[in-house]
Amino acid sequence: MAQITDEPVADEENDALELGRFLPYRLSVVSNLVSKAFARRYEAAFGLSIPEWRVMAVLGRYAPASSADICARTAMDKAKVSRAVARLVAGGLVSRKDNPLDQRQNVLALSRKGRGVYQQIVPLARAMEREVLETLSADEVRQLDTLLTKLHARAEAMAPGGGEGVD
Amino acid sequence: MAQITDEPVADEENDALELGRFLPYRLSVVSNLVSKAFARRYEAAFGLSIPEWRVMAVLGRYAPASSADICARTAMDKAKVSRAVARLVAGGLVSRKDNPLDQRQNVLALSRKGRGVYQQIVPLARAMEREVLETLSADEVRQLDTLLTKLHARAEAMAPGGGEGVD
DNA sequence: GTAGGATTGTTTCAAACGAAACCGTTCGCA
DNA sequence: TGCGAACGGTTTCGTTTGAAACAATCCTAC
Structure with missing residues (x-):
């Protein structure tokens, strides 16, 4: 075993792992802290969850778009997008109709009310x-x-697969 | 309205928000992607979820520790820690006993088997x-x-409150 | 034109989550 | 000593989650 090389002793002494110095862990903690702060304010200001907020953001910029378009641009899976869109439609912020060229697809866009919210x-x-x-x-x-x-x-x-997220 | 000032036009033209250039969003996507990759491998290698992995990491370094200690060192809430510890105890990786000095508290440590896993x-x-x-x-x-x-x-x-996470 | 397969979006299912209720223990203090 | 508040950890509750099943539509190729 023990080769005589300059094995870098990666982190510190070694053999015990300090979570507080483990970058993937720290990345996760920071990201979730930021997401939580954002989520709280989106909820307070507009009653929107982060998935809903993401859909709004994409539609404000790229409408009309299909659910698959939203998936691609938000790093959310299609079930999550479907649920978020359903709530936004129920809330009157988003309009949804079938694409006449392909009845499987949605055509999503912001409603008048949705555009108003988007601008805030x-x-x-x-x-x-x-x-x-x-x-x-x-x-x-x-x-x-x-x-x-x-x-x-x-x-x-x-x-x-894809990269899910919470903002 | 339109004041004659040098409004910085923060990001780009303005008025539409490009999710792909929104740093909090990108932070979240990257973090979740990393977490997902890590989770997949911990699961494959040891059958451990990320909360369980975190508890193992802390106990390997700081045992003996109480549940509250684990909370503080893992950025997880006490319910999550309680559930992770329960599974680890059931799996024989962690030992749990009452602290004789304060019967409310746990004293957690790695079992022999747990130490073996920790070293991997x-x-x-x-x-x-x-x-x-x-x-x-x-x-x-x-x-x-x-x-x-x-x-x-x-x-x-x-x-x-606290900063939750997924690794 | 029609069968088989692929694709789109919804729904179902079980698991995981956070917040809050909860229970037993300990502390503060009269 | 005894009573109420505070604390530590578990459990419950309703919600959210991702994966998989599903239904509807479209495409391919014969």
Whole structure:
């Protein structure tokens, strides 16, 4: 065994793992903390869950879109999208009709009321993003962007199917 | 309305929000992708869920510990910890007894079998962390560390209670 | 044109979740 | 000593989740 090489002794002494220094764990904690903060405010401001908010965000930018389009743009599976859309339709924020060219597909768009909400959603989202990033320098924000891009590619290679999320 | 000021036009043109450029969303997607990849492997290798894995990690390093200790060190609420511990005890990986000094408290530790599993857990976790970070330069890993520290503090200030997670 | 297979979105199912209720124990304090 | 509040951990409750089953529609190719 024990080769005479410069085995880097990866983290610290070794053999015991300090969760607080384990980057995947820390990434998860930070992400969930941010998501929770965002979720609380979306709920308070608009009564929207994060899946619902994501659907609104995509439709505000890309309507009309099908459920599959939403899946692709939100990293949510189709069951989750279906449920979120159902609630938004029930709440009158989103219109849903069949695509006459392919009756399997939905054609989703914001209703008048939905557009009104969307116009409030965007500034709130931007403000919250700013609030989070305030703690970073402009350079660090750029670093974060780069890191997320790289980690995203790497994580997608490691994970099998799609990338679910909570915001 | 339209004041004549240099409104920064925060992100891009404005008024529509591109989810793919929204950092909180991207953070969530990356984190969940990583968690999913990790979860799949912990499950395959040891039959452990992420909450269970976290408890093992803490006990391997800090046993003996109470449930409250585990909560503090894993960013999980006490219900989740209670359930994870119950499964680990049922699986014979963790021993649980009452603290004679305070009968309300648990004293948790790894069993012999649990220690055996723990010794396999650590290298797997380290290997997966390395696999994720492989895509980054040493500098970028340091940046990630710094960013997570700052964002953690900021997110904790924004969120109310504790910081849940999935790894 | 029609059978078999693929695709879209909904629904069902069991598992996991967070919040709150709960129970037993201990502490603070008169 | 004894009573109420506080605490630690478990359990319950209703909700949300992902995976799989499903129904409806469309496409392919014969």
